[in-house]
Amino acid sequence: MITVQQVVFALFAVLTLGGAIGVVAARKLFHAALWMVLAFFGVAGLYLLLEAPFFAALQLFIYIGGIAVLTVMAIMVTRGIMKPKEPVFTYAIGAAGTALAFLVMLGLFIFKTPVWDVAAPTGExxxxxxxxxxxxxxxxxxxxxxxxxxxxxxxxxxxxxxxxxxxxx
Amino acid sequence: MEQEIFQLSYLQAIVPELLLLVVGLLLLGVDLVLPEARKRELSVWAAAGFAIVALASPLAYLGEPQFVFGGMIGSEPLNAIFAFIFAMAAFLVALLSRDDERLEPSGVYYALIAFAVIGMDLMVAATDFIMLYLALELTGLSLYLLSAYDRRSRFSVEAGMKYFFYGSVASAVMLYGITFIAGLTGQTLYLGVRYLFASAVMPAWFGMGVLVLILAGVGFKVAMVPLHTWAPDVYEGAPTPVTAFLSVTSKAAGVMALMRLLVWIWGSLPSHAEMTSLIAALAIVTITLGNLFALRQKSFKRLLAYSSITQAGYVLVGVTALSPMGLTAVGFYLAIYAVTNIAAFTVLVLVSNRSGSDWLRDFVGLQQRSPALALALLVALLSLGGVPPFAGFVGKILLFAAALKSGFVWLVGAALANVLISLYYYLNAVRMAYTRAEEPVEPLSIPVASRWVLVIATAGIILGTILAYPLYHLLERAAMVWF
Known part of the structure; x- marks a missing residue:
C-alpha cells in the first residue's frame, strides 16, 4: 500500500534528482543555474517531509534566495559566459564511469551496513x-x-x- | 537544555586564538592609518604580535588535561606546544615577508596569516568533528587568499585558484564522511564516536570507508599522495614567504589532526591493522613520488615543494606507529621541519630578490657572494636530508624508531632508501651554492629582518640536536595525555 507520504516523497525526490541531473547535463551555464534552483526546491520539500519546517525555510531563504540568485547574477555579469563555445564535456565517458563506480560503492556501503536498520524515532x-x-x-x-x-x-x-x-x- | 555556568578558564584555554584575533584586527586597522611609504613597517608590528602570541601560548594549557567549550576542544600540553610552534612560524614568516622585494605586504596579508594560525591551532585542539571542519576551512580559506595575494603575478592568482578548487572538493568529501558519522552515531564529539566504534556496533569496514572520506580533507592539508597534485603548482606560484608558511604550518596542523583522529577514534576499532597498513602504504608512496619528482627539478622553489611532499611522507611513517613514541616523534619532527624549511625558503627569497627567478642555477657562486647565506643553506638542506649532527637527523631517527617498534620493518627500510635518494638533490643544491661562478659576482647583503630569521632558524636546527633529550622529554609527557 502506497501512502500519501510516499507519493509526496517520490515527487520531491524526483524534483531533487531531476534538478541535479539537469545541472550537470545543461549545456548553458545559465540553464544549469536554473536547474539548481529546482534541486534546492526539492531538498526543501524533503525537509518539510521530515517535519523540519525551520530547515525547509532556511533552505528556501539561503539556497534559493541567496546562493542561486547570486549564481545567476554572477553568470549574467560575466562576459562571454552565456553562450557555450564548445561541448561542456571533454571526458564524458570517464566522468560518467567514475560517478557510476562511486554510486555502486555508495549503494553497497549503505545497504550492507546493518546499523542503518535503526528504528525511526517515535513520539512527538x-x-x-x-x-x-x-x-x-x-x-x-x-x-x-x-x-x-x-x-x-x-x-x-x-x-x-x-x-x-x-x-x- | 541544562543551564551551564560559563567558566573563565574556558577563555584562558583559547588565549592564543583570542590574541591572534586581536593582532589580526589591529593590523587591519593600522594598515588604514599608515601612509603608503611606511607599509613595510607592518611586518615588524605583525612579528611583534606573533611573538606575544607565542609567549602567551603556554597559558592555553590549564594545568591538567580537560575539555573546554562543551568538548569542542581540549586543553592539553600538546595543543599549547603547537600553538607556540605556529605562532613562531608566523613570526619568522612575518619578518621574512618584509624582505621579499616581489611582495607588497599590507595589513590584509598579515591579518590573513593570523586568521590562518587561529584555524591551525584549533585543528590541533579540536575534539569534535564540527569544530575540526570549521578549523580546517578557516585555515584553508585564509591560505587560498594568501596564495593568490600577489595579484600582479599570473602564477600567484593561478596558485590561489588551484588551491581553492582542489581544497573545496577535498573538504566537501571530508564533510560527506562526517555526515556518515553524525548520521549513524548521532554524535560529533570524538569521545562519543570512539565509544560506538570501540563497542563494535560499527562494522570495521564501515570505519575504514568513513576514514577514507575523511582522509581526503586532512590528507589534502598534508599534501599526501594521491592528494598532492595541487602542491607543486601552489608552492611555486604563491609568494615565497607564503609558501614557506603553508608548507610547514598547514602540514603540521593536518598531521596532528589526522593523528588525533587515528589515535582517539580509529585506533579503538577492535581490528585496526588494515588502517595502519593503509597509512603505511600512503606514507611510502608519498615519500617515493615526492623524491622522484624532486630529482628532476630545475627550480629551487619547485624542488622544495616536492621535498616537502617527501618530508610529509616521513612524518606519516611516525603516524603509523600510533603509539606515544610515534606521537612524540611526529611532534618533534614537525617542529624541527618548521624551522628548517623556513630557513631554506629565506635563502631562496634573498637569492631571488637579485636574480628575479627561482632557478637552481642562480645559486652558483652564492658562497662568494655571501658566505653566511651559503652556510645557512648548507645547514638547512643537510638537516632536511637527515645528515648528522643537525636536528633533521635526530627527528628521522625518532620517527623510524617509533615505526620499527610497531613492527613496520619494511616501511622503515624503504624510507631509509629514500633518505639516500633525497641526499642527491639536497647535496646538489649545496654543490651549486659552493661552486665558484665563472664571471665576477656582486656581494649579496642580508637585510636585518632576514638576518634574524636565519639566526633563529639555524639556532633551532642546531639546538634541536643539542637539546634533543629535554625536548623529547617535554613532548613525550605531552603526548602521553592522548593514550
Whole structure:
C-alpha cells in the first residue's frame, strides 16, 4: 500500500534528482543555474517531509534566495559566459564511469551496513526544538566556539575577497 | 537544555586564538592609518604580535588535561606546544615577508596569516568533528587568499585558484564522511564516536570507508599522495614567504589532526591493522613520488615543494606507529621541519630578490657572494636530508624508531632508501651554492629582518640536536595525555 507520504516523497525526490541531473547535463551555464534552483526546491520539500519546517525555510531563504540568485547574477555579469563555445564535456565517458563506480560503492556501503536498520524515532517532535537549537548555538557548553570561529572565517573571507577583487590601481 | 555556568578558564584555554584575533584586527586597522611609504613597517608590528602570541601560548594549557567549550576542544600540553610552534612560524614568516622585494605586504596579508594560525591551532585542539571542519576551512580559506595575494603575478592568482578548487572538493568529501558519522552515531564529539566504534556496533569496514572520506580533507592539508597534485603548482606560484608558511604550518596542523583522529577514534576499532597498513602504504608512496619528482627539478622553489611532499611522507611513517613514541616523534619532527624549511625558503627569497627567478642555477657562486647565506643553506638542506649532527637527523631517527617498534620493518627500510635518494638533490643544491661562478659576482647583503630569521632558524636546527633529550622529554609527557 502506497501512502500519501510516499507519493509526496517520490515527487520531491524526483524534483531533487531531476534538478541535479539537469545541472550537470545543461549545456548553458545559465540553464544549469536554473536547474539548481529546482534541486534546492526539492531538498526543501524533503525537509518539510521530515517535519523540519525551520530547515525547509532556511533552505528556501539561503539556497534559493541567496546562493542561486547570486549564481545567476554572477553568470549574467560575466562576459562571454552565456553562450557555450564548445561541448561542456571533454571526458564524458570517464566522468560518467567514475560517478557510476562511486554510486555502486555508495549503494553497497549503505545497504550492507546493518546499523542503518535503526528504528525511526517515535513520539512527538520536540516543539521547543528550535529554541534548543538557538540556545545550543550560543551556549559555551555546546556550539559557542564553532559559532564564533565561523564568524572569524567569514571575516577572513570578506576582507580577503575584497582585497583580491578590488580594482587594480 | 541544562543551564551551564560559563567558566573563565574556558577563555584562558583559547588565549592564543583570542590574541591572534586581536593582532589580526589591529593590523587591519593600522594598515588604514599608515601612509603608503611606511607599509613595510607592518611586518615588524605583525612579528611583534606573533611573538606575544607565542609567549602567551603556554597559558592555553590549564594545568591538567580537560575539555573546554562543551568538548569542542581540549586543553592539553600538546595543543599549547603547537600553538607556540605556529605562532613562531608566523613570526619568522612575518619578518621574512618584509624582505621579499616581489611582495607588497599590507595589513590584509598579515591579518590573513593570523586568521590562518587561529584555524591551525584549533585543528590541533579540536575534539569534535564540527569544530575540526570549521578549523580546517578557516585555515584553508585564509591560505587560498594568501596564495593568490600577489595579484600582479599570473602564477600567484593561478596558485590561489588551484588551491581553492582542489581544497573545496577535498573538504566537501571530508564533510560527506562526517555526515556518515553524525548520521549513524548521532554524535560529533570524538569521545562519543570512539565509544560506538570501540563497542563494535560499527562494522570495521564501515570505519575504514568513513576514514577514507575523511582522509581526503586532512590528507589534502598534508599534501599526501594521491592528494598532492595541487602542491607543486601552489608552492611555486604563491609568494615565497607564503609558501614557506603553508608548507610547514598547514602540514603540521593536518598531521596532528589526522593523528588525533587515528589515535582517539580509529585506533579503538577492535581490528585496526588494515588502517595502519593503509597509512603505511600512503606514507611510502608519498615519500617515493615526492623524491622522484624532486630529482628532476630545475627550480629551487619547485624542488622544495616536492621535498616537502617527501618530508610529509616521513612524518606519516611516525603516524603509523600510533603509539606515544610515534606521537612524540611526529611532534618533534614537525617542529624541527618548521624551522628548517623556513630557513631554506629565506635563502631562496634573498637569492631571488637579485636574480628575479627561482632557478637552481642562480645559486652558483652564492658562497662568494655571501658566505653566511651559503652556510645557512648548507645547514638547512643537510638537516632536511637527515645528515648528522643537525636536528633533521635526530627527528628521522625518532620517527623510524617509533615505526620499527610497531613492527613496520619494511616501511622503515624503504624510507631509509629514500633518505639516500633525497641526499642527491639536497647535496646538489649545496654543490651549486659552493661552486665558484665563472664571471665576477656582486656581494649579496642580508637585510636585518632576514638576518634574524636565519639566526633563529639555524639556532633551532642546531639546538634541536643539542637539546634533543629535554625536548623529547617535554613532548613525550605531552603526548602521553592522548593514550
Amino acid at each position: 517532535v520536540d516543539p521547543n526544538g528550535l529554541r534548543a537549537l538557538g540556545q545550543a548555538l550560543v551556549s559555551p557548553s555546546a556550539y559557542l566556539l564553532p559559532f564564533e570561529v565561523a564568524s572569524v572565517l567569514l571575516l577572513a573571507v570578506l576582507v580577503g575577497a575584497l582585497f583580491i577583487a578590488r580594482e587594480k590601481e
